[in-house]
Amino acid sequence: MRLLTATLSPTPVPWLPVLANIEPPALRRKAAVHKLITKAVEHEECALHDDFVFPSQQKLMSRKPLWSNIQPLNTTARWRDDWKLAVVVNNFFVEDPAIRQPGFDLPRRQWCLLNRFRTAQGHCGAYHKRWGLASNVIVLKSRRE
Secondary structure, eight states: OHHHHTOOTTSOTTHHHHHHTOOOHHHHHHHHHHHHHHHHHHOTTSTTHHHHHSOOOOSOTTOOOGGGGOOOOOHHHHHHHHHHHOOOTTGGGOSOTTSOOTTTTSOHHHHHHHHHHHHTOOOOHHHHHHHTSOSOOOOOOOOOO
């Protein structure tokens, strides 16, 4: 997602799906598991059908099979809730993470710059020092006369 959004490495991870307009990986995985289990339960000829309909006794209590907590998942609503709870800089710029953000259709160079402003992660002397790309940072101070 960093390639799609053209953000820098220190960009907070919750920003990446929002800028790329792709649901977060955890939510996509849960939706895929739910789809797989639903398909296996509906089709008796499926090899996994018996495993989901007639689960075997759990041997280790620490193991939690996929089918133990199956619930319909509204990924968009869950994504919105997760975004409201996310503690990232400038998250107030985005009210709904599930929609394309303004400027999505800009040329690549402007889109990159806009994303770096949104996430407050850009190329400047202070960040170069923090990342180890510069040995020192020159700070200009105004003279008091």
